Amino acid sequence: MSSIITVGGITKTYGETIAVNDLSFSVEEGEIFGMVGPNGAGKTTTIECIEGLRQADRGEIQVMGLDPIRQERQLRPLLGIQLQQAHLPDNIKVWEALDMYASFYDNTLDWEDLLEELGLMDKRGTTFRKLSGGQKQHLFIALALLNDPRLVFLDELTTGLDPHARHNIWDLVQEVRQRGKTVFLTTHYMEEAENLCDRVAILDQGKIVALDTPANLIRDLKISERISFQVKGEWKSGALEDLPGVKNVQRQGDKVVVLGPANGAQVSASIVTGVVNALAEAGTQFSDLRTEYPDLEDVFLTLTGHQMRPERSE
Amino acid sequence: MRAFLKYTWVEIKLFLREPMGAFFTLVFPLVMLFLFGTIYGNEPDAMFNGYGTVDISIPAYTAMIISTTGIMALSITMSAYREKGILRRLRLSPLQPHVILAGQVVVIFMMTLAGMLLLILAGKLVYDLRFDGRVLDVALAFLLGSVSFFSLGFVLASVMPNARTAQVVGMVIFYPMLFLSGAGMPLEILPESIRNFSKYLPLTHVVTMLRGLWIGESWSLHTTEIWVLLGMTLAGVVISSLTFRWE
Numbered sequence: 001m002s003s004i005i006t007v008g009g010i011t012k013t014y015g016e017t018i019a020v021n022d023l024s025f026s027v028e029e030g031e032i033f034g035m036v037g038p039n040g041a042g043k044t045t046t047i048e049c050i051e052g053l054r055q056a057d058r059g060e061i062q063v064m065g066l067d068p069i070r071q072e073r074q075l076r077p078l079l080g081i082q083l084q085q086a087h088l089p090d091n092i093k094v095w096e097a098l099d100m101y102a103s104f105y106d107n108t109l110d111w112e113d114l115l116e117e118l119g120l121m122d123k124r125g126t127t128f129r130k131l132s133g134g135q136k137q138h139l140f141i142a143l144a145l146l147n148d149p150r151l152v153f154l155d156e157l158t159t160g161l162d163p164h165a166r167h168n169i170w171d172l173v174q175e176v177r178q179r180g181k182t183v184f185l186t187t188h189y190m191e192e193a194e195n196l197c198d199r200v201a202i203l204d205q206g207k208i209v210a211l212d213t214p215a216n217l218i219r220d221l222k223i224s225e226r227i228s229f230q231v232k233g234e235w236k237s238g239a240l241e242d243l244p245g246v247k248n249v250q251r252q253g254d255k256v257v258v259l260g261p262a263n264g265a266q267v268s269a270s271i272v273t274g275v276v277n278a279l280a281e282a283g284t285q286f287s288d289l290r291t292e293y294p295d296l297e298d299v300f301l302t303l304t305g306h307q308m309r310p311e312r313s314e
Numbered sequence: 315m316r317a318f319l320k321y322t323w324v325e326i327k328l329f330l331r332e333p334m335g336a337f338f339t340l341v342f343p344l345v346m347l348f349l350f351g352t353i354y355g356n357e358p359d360a361m362f363n364g365y366g367t368v369d370i371s372i373p374a375y376t377a378m379i380i381s382t383t384g385i386m387a388l389s390i391t392m393s394a395y396r397e398k399g400i401l402r403r404l405r406l407s408p409l410q411p412h413v414i415l416a417g418q419v420v421v422i423f424m425m426t427l428a429g430m431l432l433l434i435l436a437g438k439l440v441y442d443l444r445f446d447g448r449v450l451d452v453a454l455a456f457l458l459g460s461v462s463f464f465s466l467g468f469v470l471a472s473v474m475p476n477a478r479t480a481q482v483v484g485m486v487i488f489y490p491m492l493f494l495s496g497a498g499m500p501l502e503i504l505p506e507s508i509r510n511f512s513k514y515l516p517l518t519h520v521v522t523m524l525r526g527l528w529i530g531e532s533w534s535l536h537t538t539e540i541w542v543l544l545g546m547t548l549a550g551v552v553i554s555s556l557t558f559r560w561e
């Protein structure tokens with residue numbers, strides 16, 4: 001494997017805001033590389049610097065050995081890009097957009113097949129204005145794949161899609177990779193990164209806090225269990241934090257999340273019993289208690305000390 | 315080439331699907347022609363050196379179309395394309411930036427031309443239009459007038475923050491100019507004081523040049539117009555190439 005993208009120490013600031021702070025990483029040919037992080041973490045800034053749409057203040061970027069800004073012309077035909085924010089003319093029809101964009105490239109996939117795969121076939125004569133948000137998103141993904149690019153960038157690829165459509169897109173991305181292409185995607189859905197990506201960079205406040213395969217990231221947490229439950233009113237976490245094996249206790253609104261036990265600690269048994277006993281002893285009213293395997297969300301929480309998406313606990 | 319043809323063809327369809335632009339470029343001039351043609355007919359008139367109202371209106375309305383497409387259609391489309399990120403999406407393709415812009419100009423030019431040809435056709439069929447000029451001269455004058463106003467349109471598109479402002483500013487420039495330049499109504503019927511002011515409007519120069527060449531005057535009578543419009547084109551190209559933004 002060789003690196004198809006190398007990023008060396010890029011920084012980008014907007015006035016006082018440091019959007020991207022000295023990032024370095026590389027993406028290997030043939031992998032699905034994901035960049036996850038909350039809104040404002042700097043994902044779009046990073047991906048658009050790599051795409052040659054924005055210029056980093058400092059640092060080096062190479063895409064297939066080329067400079068994305070100075071050698072833009074050579075790169076354009078090789079890249080497929082779906083932007084986080086994009087628009088087509090209101091009155092353009094779906095087929096016209098695909099037919100027109102296809103004419104810009106020497107080699108393209110059959111756009112009718114793409115429409116079929118993306119479930120847009122019955123919308124081919126519909127104008128852009130009349131498409132739903134999800135349909136527009138599908139159309140932009142079709143446009144990104146149209147030239148059968150060697151490297152595909154997908155910025156927030158499933159935002160605004162329902163779960164069914166989301167799984168559909170995941171399948172499509174896997175298929176693209178199976179044809180030997182490289183995919184660089186960003187998402188703020190940890191679940192998406194975990195399911196789809198070979199490697200994930202976790203981004204927070206313009207910095208990479210971790211970069212590895214999802215399995216390794218979760219294993220390195222040394223946590224095997226996540227217990228969550230709802231409490232009402234006054235509640236102190238102290239009793240739980242002192243339990244053997246408990247690594248982290250977080251409260252968001254009425255929801256409490258307990259992470260543990262650390263793998264390799266003496267306490268190898270489940271901490272559920274301990275947690276329930278402690279709650280009962282303190283006379284705490286709790287409900288909806290469940291235990292799950294830790295996921296990337298917990299990795300983020302543990303590494304940054306804050307929740308990835310506050311809405312998750314609502 | 316295939317890319318350019320596809321792109322311009324789609325843009326032409328889009329232009330025609332936009333009711334306002336298509337109406338003011340293709341339909342409204344005809345409405346004006348038939349309105350004043352019905353009222354005044356096309357009898358030779360001493361005020362117009364023996365030409366009829368329709369004879370002198372067609373070159374004038376052509377100037378009107380040029381200013382509509384240049385100041386309004388081109389600048390509004392370009393600012394809307396930038397504002398919404400349509401230009402940004404286009405730039406992700408291998409289509410060269412200058413080709414993207416040239417395509418827009420070509421489409422607007424063809425629509426302007428279509429507007430003029432419709433007027434000429436209507437004039438010929440309905441009013442026995444009189445034409446004493448040379449086709450090539452009028453075509454060149456039409457090209458110069460168009461290019462100068464398109465470059466003005468590009469300046470507007472470059473400096474306006476969004477499509478809404480471009481539209482308002484475009485209208486503020488367009489309407490007074492339409493009535494005071496001889497494009498919407500003949501200068502001959504306007505009072506002397508206004509006509510003195512008209513000299514300073516760029517559109518007046520397009521009207522004067524087109525009307526003159528239409529009745530067979532020589533280019534040498536129109537050197538002022540040529541220089542003014544060439545200067546305007548050059549200034550427009552320089553200013554917009556310095557200020558044009560893709561996003």
Ligand SMILES: Nc1ncnc2c1ncn2[C@@H]1O[C@H](COP(=O)(O)OP(=O)(O)O)[C@@H](O)[C@H]1O
Nearest residue numbers: 014017019037038039040041042043044045046
């Ligand atoms: N064009 C811009 N002008 C000013 N600030 C920007 C611009 N783009 C991004 N930012 C700021 O940079 C930070 C990172 O944004 P972004 O890269 O869009 O993050 P993400 O895609 O992860 O949500 C945010 O604080 C955002 O407000």
Ligand SMILES: [Mg+2]
Nearest residue numbers: 043044084156
């Ligand atoms: Mg983003």
